[in-house]
Every structure is written in C-alpha cells, then in structure tokens.
Amino acid sequence: MSTTAVGPGPAALSPPAADRPERGRLELLITERDGRSIASRQFHEGALRVLRPHYLDESGQVCFVLVNPGGAYLGADLYVIEVEVESGARLLLTTQSATKIYRTPGSFAEQRMRLVLGDEAQLELAPDQLIAYREASYRQNTHITVRPTSSLIMAEVVTPGWSPDGAAFRYEEVRLRTEISLDPGEAPQLLALDNLLIVPSADDVTGMGFMEGYSHVGSLLVVDRRVDQALADELHGLTRAHEAYTGVSLTATVAGTTGLVLRSLSNSTEELRRLLQACTTLLRRRWYGQPPLDLRKY
Amino acid sequence: MEATPGYQLALQQLTDSALPTGAFAHSLGFETYIERGLVRDEASFGVWLTAFARQQLTFSDGLGIRFLYEDHPVAELDSLLTAQLLPRQLREASVKMGGRLLEIGTDVFPSPALEEYRGLVTSGRASGHQPLAFAVVAHSLGVPLNEALAAYLFAAVTSLTQNAVRAIPLGQNAGQRLLRVAADGVAAAVERVGNLTLDDFGAVSPGLEISQMRHERQRARMFMS
Numbered sequence: 332m333s334t335t336a337v338g339p340g341p342a343a344l345s346p347p348a349a350d351r352p353e354r355g356r357l358e359l360l361i362t363e364r365d366g367r368s369i370a371s372r373q374f375h376e377g378a379l380r381v382l383r384p385h386y387l388d389e390s391g392q393v394c395f396v397l398v399n400p401g402g403a404y405l406g407a408d409l410y411v412i413e414v415e416v417e418s419g420a421r422l423l424l425t426t427q428s429a430t431k432i433y434r435t436p437g438s439f440a441e442q443r444m445r446l447v448l449g450d451e452a453q454l455e456l457a458p459d460q461l462i463a464y465r466e467a468s469y470r471q472n473t474h475i476t477v478r479p480t481s482s483l484i485m486a487e488v489v490t491p492g493w494s495p496d497g498a499a500f501r502y503e504e505v506r507l508r509t510e511i512s513l514d515p516g517e518a519p520q521l522l523a524l525d526n527l528l529i530v531p532s533a534d535d536v537t538g539m540g541f542m543e544g545y546s547h548v549g550s551l552l553v554v555d556r557r558v559d560q561a562l563a564d565e566l567h568g569l570t571r572a573h574e575a576y577t578g579v580s581l582t583a584t585v586a587g588t589t590g591l592v593l594r595s596l597s598n599s600t601e602e603l604r605r606l607l608q609a610c611t612t613l614l615r616r617r618w619y620g621q622p623p624l625d626l627r628k629y
Numbered sequence: 630m631e632a633t634p635g636y637q638l639a640l641q642q643l644t645d646s647a648l649p650t651g652a653f654a655h656s657l658g659f660e661t662y663i664e665r666g667l668v669r670d671e672a673s674f675g676v677w678l679t680a681f682a683r684q685q686l687t688f689s690d691g692l693g694i695r696f697l698y699e700d701h702p703v704a705e706l707d708s709l710l711t712a713q714l715l716p717r718q719l720r721e722a723s724v725k726m727g728g729r730l731l732e733i734g735t736d737v738f739p740s741p742a743l744e745e746y747r748g749l750v751t752s753g754r755a756s757g758h759q760p761l762a763f764a765v766v767a768h769s770l771g772v773p774l775n776e777a778l779a780a781y782l783f784a785a786v787t788s789l790t791q792n793a794v795r796a797i798p799l800g801q802n803a804g805q806r807l808l809r810v811a812a813d814g815v816a817a818a819v820e821r822v823g824n825l826t827l828d829d830f831g832a833v834s835p836g837l838e839i840s841q842m843r844h845e846r847q848r849a850r851m852f853m854s
Contacts (some may be wrong), residue, residue, distance in 0.1 A: 337718070496695060508828065510712075524712040528688075528832035539667060540680020543836040578842025579715045584757075592715045594839050 346406070351438065354401070354408040355379030361393060361452075379410055382427065382457035391619050392421040392453070404469065406435030411418070411440045416464040416481075418449035421619075423495040426458040432467040432492075434551035439504070446473070448481035449542060455596055456548075457624060460488040460600045462546075463502035467492065473509040475518055479586045483511070483554040484605040489527070491546040499546055511554055515586035521576055523582045523590045525552060543576055545596035549603035551610055553591040558619065563591055566610050570595065573606040610621070636770040639738060640777070643766060644784035650729040650759070653721045656796065656852040657681070659789065663796060664849075671803040674793045675810060677788060681837065682814040683821075686782050689713065690760040691822040694781060696830070697792035699766040703746050707755040714839035715756025718854040723758045725853075730774040740769035749850045773831045777821045786811040789800035796851055 343368045357379045360372035368391055370384060382396040394474065397412075404410070416422050432440050448454055463469050477483055487507065491499035493616070507527040512519040529536055536542055551566075568578040575597035582590035597603045608624065615621040642648065643693065659677050662668035668677050689710070696706055714720035731747050743765050749755035767777040785809060794804040844854060 395827055506828070508832075521708050521712040522699070523715065524709060524831050525715065526688075526713060526828075526832040527835065528829065534683065538680075539662070539673075539676050539836065540684065541834040541836050543839075544787065545853070548835045564846075576836075576839055578839035580715055580842040581846065583711050583720065592842075594715075594835050594842065596839065613690075 333469055340527065349382075349405070351407050351441070353377065353411060355410045355485070357381065357397065357412045357414075357482040359414045359422075361414070361416045361420045363416065363417065364392075364512065367391045368416075368422060370395070370418040372627060379614065380556070387423070387624070388621055390421070390619055392423055392619070392621070394423040396427050398427045399457070403433050404435075404440035404442070405433055406440060406468075407438040408440045409470045412442065414446040414454070416454050417447060418515070419448070419451045421453040423455045423624070425456075429459045430461045432463040432469040432505075434464065434466040435468045436466070439470050441470045441472070442581065444471070444473040446475045446541040447520050448475070448477045448483060450478045451480050452478070452617075453482040453507075454484070455611070455615075455624075456483075458487060458624070460490050460604075461507075462467060463492040464615045465494040465501040466503055468505075470501040470506045471508065472509075473508065475511045475513050477511065477522075477554055479513065479515055479588045479590075481554070483552065484611055485509070485552040485611065485612060486550070488547060488549045488607070489529070490600055498538055500529075503530075504530045504533050509559050510554065511552070511590060513554075513585045513588055518586045518629060522554065522585045522588070523552065525550065525592065531556070539589045539617070541554065541560070545576060545597055545598055547597050547603055548573075549595040549597065549607055551591075551593035551607050554588060555618070556588045558589045558591045566591070569609045570606055572609070574598070574602050575606055575616040577606070614618040634771075635736045636772045638768075638771050640767065640780050641771055642737075642765065644780045646784065646788050646791060648724040648733065649818040650733070652653040652726060654852060655726070655854045656792055656844075657659060657685070657719060657722060657794065657854055658716070658844060660796065660845060660850060660852045661844045666848055668793075669814055671799055674790075674797060674799070675807055678789060678793075678807065678811055679814050680834070681789070682782065682786060682818050683853055684786055684834045685739055687818045687821050688825070688829055690785065691782060692776055692825055692830050693758065694764040694767075695774060695822050696827070697761055698768055698777070703742075703761055704755050705767065706814065707749070707758055709830060710758045710761065711735065711756045713833075716838055716845075718722040718844055719841045720756075722854040723760070724756045727757040730759055730766070730783055730796040731757050734762060738766050738770060740766070740812060742769050751799055752808055775823075776820055778822060779815055782815045782818055784813065786815060791799065792852065
C-alpha cells in the first residue's frame with residue numbers, strides 16, 4: 332500500500348484508448364481576484380465547452396454552464412472534466428440541459444470528472460438530471476479532493492429514462508461513483524464513497540429494497556466544516572414538505588470536517604429538484620448570504 | 630473417508646449466532662420497513678431479506694471479504710468501508726460488531742494478521758469492520774474463500790431472521806422456512822461476489838440506504854440500526 336486510506340483511484344477508470352476516444356475535454360482553473368472569482372485558465376476540446384461565465388448575484392461566485400453541443404452521450408464516448416478551484420475562489424458549475432445517454436452498443440459512455448478545491452474554496456455542482464434511454468450504459472466517475480476548510484455542495488437527479496413505448500428502466504446500466512477525499516496536508520484520506528449502481532437488466536430495481544416503487548433518485552452531498560448533526564436534522568425536516576422518500580445522514584469526520592449525505596426517491600424530476608433546492612437554498616443563505624439559485628432566469 | 634477440515638469447527642464457532650458480537654441488537658434497516666407497515670409477515674420479510682442479500686451483503690460485506698482474501702491491504706479496505714457505509718448507524722453497527730469480533734478472535738484464534746489489523750484499529754488508523762475482522766480470522770484459519778463467504782453471509786441472514794422473528798413477530802417455523810429460502814440467496818450472492826470488480830464495492834441500493842438513514846429518526850425502536 333502506497334498511502335493509507337486512499338481509494339482505488341485509477342483502478343476505477345478505464346484508460347482512453349483507440350476503442351474509447353476522448354470526445355470532449357474541459358479544464359477550468361478558478362481563481363479569486365479582488366473579491367470576484369474568475370477563470371484564470373480555461374481549455375476545451377471536442378464536444379464539451381462552457382458558456383461565457385456570469386455572476387448571478389453580488390457574492391463574487393462565478394457561474395459556468397457546461398454545454399455538450401452534440402446533445403447526447405453515445406457508446407464508448409469518453410468525456411473528461413478537470414476543475415480546480417483555488418484558495419478562496421467560488422464556482423457554481425451547472426449544465427445547459429439534461430445529460431442524455433442514448434443507445435451505447437458495444438461499450439458504455441463515460442464521464443470522468445476530477446475536482447480539486449483549495450483552502451476556503453467553494454464548489455457548487457448543480458447539473459440537470461441524467462436521462463439514460465433504452466439500451467444505454469453510462470459510467471460517471473467523479474474524484475473530488477477537498478481541504479478541511481473547503482466547501483462542497485453537489486446535487487444530482489437520475490431519471491428512469493422512459494423508452495418510446497412508455498416503459499421505465501429500459502437502460503442497461505447507470506453507474507455514478509463519487510469519491511471524496513479530504514487532504515489535511517499530509518496524505519489525503521477518503522471521506523465518502525457514494526456508489527450508485529442501477530442495473531435494470533440484472534436486477535428488479537423497482538420494488539422493496541431498491542427503488543421502493545419510486546422512479547427517480549436524487550442525491551445531495553455536502554462537505555463543509557459547518558456540517559453537523561443539527562444541520563442534518565434541519566435538512567431532514569425540510570424534506571418532509573415534499574412528495575419523496577428521503578434519508579439524511581453524516582459521514583465519519585476526517586480532520587474536523589464531516590460530510591452530509593441526502594438520498595431521496597420520488598416520482599418526478601421537478602419534485603426532487605424542488606426538494607434539493609430547498610436544501611441548497613438554506614445552505615446558500617446561511618453560509619454565504621446568497622439568494623436561492625434560479626437557473627431558469629436566463 | 631476424508632477427515633473434517635481442521636478449520637471446520639472453528640468456522641462453526643465463528644458463525645454461530647451465540648457468538649457474542651451483539652448482532653441481536655441490529656436490524657440493519659428492516660425496522661424502518663416494519664414501522665412503515667411494509668415488512669409485516671413471513672412473505673414481506675422474505676422480500677426484504679432477498680434484497681438485502683443481493684445488495685448490501687453482496688456489494689459491501691461479501692466483496693470486502695473477497696478483496697481481503699485477494700491480498701488488498703486491510704487498511705485500504707477498512708477505509709473504503711468507512712467511506713461507503715453512508716448511513717451512520719450502519720457504519721457504527723459494522724464497527725461495533727467488528728470490534729467484538731477482533732477481541733474474541735484475538736482471544737481464541739490469534740494470528741499475526743489479526744494482530745496487525747487490531748493494531749491498526751487501536752492506534753486509530755482503521756475502524757475495524759465486521760466483514761474484514763471475520764475475513765482476517767477465516768483466512769488465517771485456512772478457510773477457502775467461498776466457504777468463508779457462504780458461512781459469513783448465512784450467519785448474517787440468520788441473525789437478521791432471528792431478529793425479525795422477535796420483532797414482527799413471526800413463528801419459529803416461519804423463521805426456519807425463511808432461512809431455507811435465504812440459503813439460495815446466499816449461494817447466488819457467493820457466485821455474484823466472484824464476478825464483481827473494485828468499481829462495484831459499496832454499490833448499495835438507494836431504498837435500503839434511505840431506510841437505514843431514516844432509522845436514526847425513528848421514535849420507537851427495538852434495534853440500534
């Protein structure tokens with residue numbers, strides 16, 4: 332073992348190769364300058380790019396909107412996103428529309444994301460929902476490294492991917508694997524491993540013990556030194572107002588910082604979006620004095 | 630006639646429901662289903678137990694045991710388990726029962742590997758999870774992987790069934806019928822564990838996880854998880 336407590340890392344990825352061409356790449360370096368966050372370096376290639384950055388409020392948090400001009404992920408496509416948010420900088424990263432995965436004969440579509448947060452850096456990830464269609468296979472591997480004083484908010488929704496005949500869960504496989512490591516200065520330690528794997532072709536995923544009769548799944552991951560049991564209880568209280576089956580819990584604490592995990596099942600993207608937004612609105616207001624996120628206004 | 634393998638009685642002792650690890654205190658989430666009225670009789674508990682064996686016991690406990698047998702460093706697997714057991718009570722249950730297993734194992738089946746794992750735990754470098762503590766002992770006793778897996782998984786479904794018999798409640802014979810069916814689920818899980826990869830480690834269904842998380846806030850509880 333090289334270092335203690337670091338996950339399998341590259342073992343979780345498959346290498347880019349002739350049969351797995353890199354269809355798109357995006358690299359962003361976000362830096363704080365005079366109270367505003369800016370992209371001090373930006374690179375894109377292929378079928379991934381970002382819209383011109385903008386500022387949704389006076390907080391200095393920069394918003395980048397990720398665009399896939401191709402409109403969808405296809406078989407064997409590989410997309411790579413690498414983002415670093417430097418000390419004190421704040422980034423909101425979202426998408427222009429839902430991530431759509433079409434038929435992937437032969438091999439799965441894959442997105443690899445590597446996110447690094449500096450001291451007092453903040454990252455809010457708020458992508459649109461993921462839709463995997465009939466015979467689609469998708470892997471999303473996300474590696475996030477934070478410092479004890481970083482702040483991460485990450486919300487996601489996965490839909491059942493209706494097929495043309497109206498049936499749900501006709502896709503082959505969806506994997507969303509997120510590793511969050513906390514780097515206190517010496518060796519990074521694994522804080523949370525969120526591994527969502529839905530294989531409708533191998534399991535009955537609809538019933539008790541899996542989707543519990545619901546169709547959509549939503550997740551919220553928060554890592555921040557202000558996360559504690561009272562916050563977990565408060566967010567759980569907020570979720571009661573929604574038509575969803577929700578659980579909230581805390582990760583172990585590493586170097587004084589704890590993660591919060593919220594998982595929710597529901598029958599609509601909108602309901603889950605409202606539930607997750609109720610939670611992020613509370614965090615944005617309390618921690619940063621920011622108004623609710625309204626991505627539909629432009 | 631072949632003699633009984635040397636580890637046979639040791640394995641029976643390790644997986645006997647009388648082994649004092651405190652398994653009687655954990656529902657690992659099924660108490661939430663009882664509270665919601667979804668688990669209420671033999672058939673409905675059977676559905677839950679099948680899902681639990683296919684998900685949690687396969688992707689978390691079972692894979693952890695296999696990776697330890699395949700010489701993945703125990704500290705790394707321990708850290709992966711701590712990180713992937715997202716519901717707090719489930720993580721605490723694994724560490725609580727793992728701690729007891731480390732103590733008992735050190736007392737009755739000592740080995741250098743077990744001493745090493747216990748040392749990592751006492752020095753705060755590992756948490757001490759139940760499947761890993763079991764795997765270290767079973768491996769040191771020379772138990773082949775698939776036998777160790779089957780014994781561990783069957784012991785897990787046995788204590789859960791005994792707990793369900795008390796909690797729902799069910800008749801003793803219903804419990805035995807459930808275990809007979811669960812044995813098929815265990816055999817399938819052992820086979821599936823062999824076909825998974827490191828990417829699969831910790832992939833537990835959202836429904837089970839949410840129910841395990843909600844147990845934290847349940848008012849009347851018989852179980853700690």
